[in-house]
Every structure is written in structure tokens, then in C-alpha cells.
Amino acid sequence: MSRVLVVAAILALGSWGLLKDPRAGSLVASTAFQPTGEPRIGILLDEGQFRRTVQSSDGRLQIRWAGDSATIAAPVEVIAAAGVIHIGNRRWTDQVWIRSRTGEMQIGDRYHEGWVEWIPEPEATGWQMIERLSLERYLLGVVTREMSASSFPAAALQAQAIAARTYAMFQMEARGRGRSYDLRGDTRSQAYGGTARVPKEVIDAVEQTRGQVLLWQGKLFESFFHSTCGGQTCSAAESYFIRGVPTMPSVRCDGCQSSRFFRWSEEVPRKHLADAVAYLCKGTGIQLGKIDTVVAVDAAESGHVPYLRIDHSLGSFEVDSKRLRATLRSRGRHKLRSTNFVVQPSSSGFLFSGRGWGHGIGMCQVGAQGYARRGANDVWILQHYYPGVEIRSCW
Numbered sequence: 001m002s003r004v005l006v007v008a009a010i011l012a013l014g015s016w017g018l019l020k021d022p023r024a025g026s027l028v029a030s031t032a033f034q035p036t037g038e039p040r041i042g043i044l045l046d047e048g049q050f051r052r053t054v055q056s057s058d059g060r061l062q063i064r065w066a067g068d069s070a071t072i073a074a075p076v077e078v079i080a081a082a083g084v085i086h087i088g089n090r091r092w093t094d095q096v097w098i099r100s101r102t103g104e105m106q107i108g109d110r111y112h113e114g115w116v117e118w119i120p121e122p123e124a125t126g127w128q129m130i131e132r133l134s135l136e137r138y139l140l141g142v143v144t145r146e147m148s149a150s151s152f153p154a155a156a157l158q159a160q161a162i163a164a165r166t167y168a169m170f171q172m173e174a175r176g177r178g179r180s181y182d183l184r185g186d187t188r189s190q191a192y193g194g195t196a197r198v199p200k201e202v203i204d205a206v207e208q209t210r211g212q213v214l215l216w217q218g219k220l221f222e223s224f225f226h227s228t229c230g231g232q233t234c235s236a237a238e239s240y241f242i243r244g245v246p247t248m249p250s251v252r253c254d255g256c257q258s259s260r261f262f263r264w265s266e267e268v269p270r271k272h273l274a275d276a277v278a279y280l281c282k283g284t285g286i287q288l289g290k291i292d293t294v295v296a297v298d299a300a301e302s303g304h305v306p307y308l309r310i311d312h313s314l315g316s317f318e319v320d321s322k323r324l325r326a327t328l329r330s331r332g333r334h335k336l337r338s339t340n341f342v343v344q345p346s347s348s349g350f351l352f353s354g355r356g357w358g359h360g361i362g363m364c365q366v367g368a369q370g371y372a373r374r375g376a377n378d379v380w381i382l383q384h385y386y387p388g389v390e391i392r393s394c395w
């Protein structure tokens with residue numbers, strides 16, 4: 001089956017697309033950015049039906065709902081079910097807010113200082129758990145999770161704050177319309193750990209870059225970043241098969257050599273690979289035989305491999321390597337750290353020898369750490385990974 005047909009078949013299944021999520025043509029905003037002051041932002045912390053233990057540092061939680069409020073003892077179990085939410089021994093069917101009375105509230109591994117809102121999903125299938133706060137406060141919880149304050153120099157933390165602010169603003173301007181939130185509180189958008197327990201180094205980095213965003217010819221863009229590029233970043237245009245993303249080309253990076261994922265290898269037994277490939281073929285009509293060889297196809301300049309050709313006893317077809325990577329992780333517990341790899345046969349299956357960790361696009365975080373240790377400032381770091389951008393103060 002041709003690549004187009006495999007992709008079309010995968011798209012037809014609905015839950016998988018070729019891309020991480022649909023990107024309408026460009027990663028650059030269509031109009032010039034016109035700031036109107038620091039915005040408030042809604043972060044989706046969880047959704048669907050779920051159960052969480054909510055704790056409070058002062059042992060008390062305040063609950064607010066339409067026209068009334070109450071104080072209850074913490075910790076308390078919150079169970080979000082179809083059409084109803086249980087908080088301790090009480091229940092609600094409509095919007096409800098919870099916060100710590102005077103201290104910090106812990107939900108899962110996140111710490112919050114303000115209100116967290118639970119709202120019913122459309123059709124009452126479950127609930128959305130959302131925190132709404134100012135953008136600068138949100139960034140405290142992002143930079144804390146995205147970089148370690150104890151090992152990343154100030155310039156790297158500042159570069160991270162500016163890149164994360166730009167990413168969030170782009171999402172608000174270009175992607176968030178029509179939703180009850182702007183970003184997700186995990187790596188599908190940006191990692192976020194809540195606004196309590198933020199190290200002083202992160203508070204300083206966010207304050208010192210307050211209001212600063214990256215602009216490409218006056219426009220916001222989707223300023224990707226990732227853990228470790230392995231020596232060269234991946235061009236956004238190559239990765240997403242689109243034109244017109246001059247802000248994130250493939251650039252050399254010698255700042256991330258200290259990362260333990262600068263080079264990596266993972267042996268995948270033949271059976272585990274066959275299971276993952278069979279899962280990807282479900283519903284496509286492909287009859288999978290015994291896998292003979294796996295060949296990287298159309299490798300980008302950076303080394304990232306968009307497709308793998310699977311030669312098997314009944315024929316040959318290509319699969320999307322991002323999907324295969326995700327499937328191996330979820331089904332076989334094999335961690336291909338990136339799609340920047342070469343693959344060879346091994347005694348038990350296939351040996352993937354790779355570079356870097358993450359999608360490889362935009363700023364390399366460990367690279368930023370390396371350059372900052374050598375004395376680079378935040379502006380140098382950002383202009384290295386996003387050539388041609390300007391940094392503008394917006395509030």
C-alpha cells in the first residue's frame with residue numbers, strides 16, 4: 001500500500017492523524033500581534049471521568065458554587081462521573097470551584113494557590129478540571145516543570161520563560177478559540193505543576209523577562225522546544241511537511257552533549273515490533289506477514305526519520321515513525337527517545353540507535369543549559385534556535 005493510502009487509512013480511523021494534532025497550514029499567526037495587556041489563561045488539568053484526592057496545607061477546603069459556598073475538611077475525594085461530581089459526601093451537577101482556605105491545595109502532583117474549577121463537559125459525559133490565572137503566574141508553574149532550577153543557569157531559565165510565554169500566547173491567539181480552556185497542563189501543550197512551591201530562580205527568570213515574547217516579522221509563532229536535539233535540531237517545516245516556517249529551521253547545537261540521551265540505543269524484539277506494527281495496521285486492510293527488514297525513509301537533514309518501510313513476507317508498506325514510536329511506548333514499553341535514529345537488524349529483532357530526546361524542533365533545552373554555562377545570555381540562546389526572531393516587551 002502506498003504511503004498516501006496508509007496515511008489516509010490511518011486518518012480514516014479518526015483517532016490518529018499524520019500530525020501530533022491538526023495544524024492548519026502554518027505555525028505562524030496570520031496577523032501581526034497586537035498586545036492588549038497581560039491576559040488570563042485557562043489551563044485544562046484533567047478531563048473526562050476521574051477520581052482525585054484533594055489535599056490542603058491548612059486541612060480545610062473552600063467550595064463555591066452558584067450562589068453559595070461551604071468549608072469542608074481536607075483531604076477529600078473528588079469523583080467526576082457522568083453528569084455528577086461527588087466531593088466527599090456531597091454532590092453537584094453543575095459548575096463548582098475548590099481552593100485551599102488559606103494555604104496551598106494539592107491535586108495529584110500539582111500544587112495550587114487559587115481556585116480550581118470543575119465544569120461539566122458538553123453532553124454531561126464527564127468533567128473538565130480547569131485553573132484560570134494570569135499568564136505570568138502560569139509561567140511560574142511551566143518553567144519549574146520544564147527545567148530544573150538547581151541545574152539550569154539563569155539565562156536558560158529566562159530563555160525558557162520567553163519561549164513558553166510565546167507558545168502560550170500563540171495557543172491563545174490561534175488555537176484556543178471556541179474551547180473552555182487555552183492550553184493543556186501537560187506536555188501536549190507545556191508541562192505545568194501549579195503555582196505553589198516555585199523556586200526563587202524561576203520566579204526571578206519569569207519576572208526579569210516579564211511580558212517578553214518572540215515575534216517573527218511581527219507575528220506570534222508556535223515556539224516549540226524539546227529536551228535534547230542530539231547535535232542538530234529538526235526543521236519544523238520538515239517535521240510537519242509544511243512550508244513557511246522560517247523561524248524554526250534545522251540548526252547545529254553543541255550545547256547538549258552532556259545529556260544522557262545525546263546518543264541512545266534501544267533493542268526492540270521482533271515480536272514487540274510486529275505487535276506495534278499490527279496495531280497500527282488495524283482497520284487499514286493491510287495483511288501483515290513476518291517482518292523481514294525495517295528501512296528508514298526520507299530522513300531529514302537533522303536525521304529525523306518521518307517514515308519506516310516495513311518489508312514483510314506478504315509485501316511492503318510504510319508507517320509514520322512518530323506513531324510507531326508512540327505505539328511502542330504504550331504497548332511494548334520500548335522508549336525510542338526520538339525519531340532521529342538508524343535501525344539495523346539484531347540478534348533478537350531490531351536495534352534503534354538514536355540521537356536526542358523529543359521532537360527536536362525549536363529550542364533544545366539541554367543545549368540552552370550548555371550554552372548558558374558557557375556564558376550565553378537568553379537573547380543569544382533564543383536567536384540561535386529561532387533565527388531571525390525579535391524579542392518584544394508586551395506588558
Ligand SMILES: [Zn+2]
Pocket residue numbers: 228229230231232253254255256364366367
Ligand atoms: Zn541540542
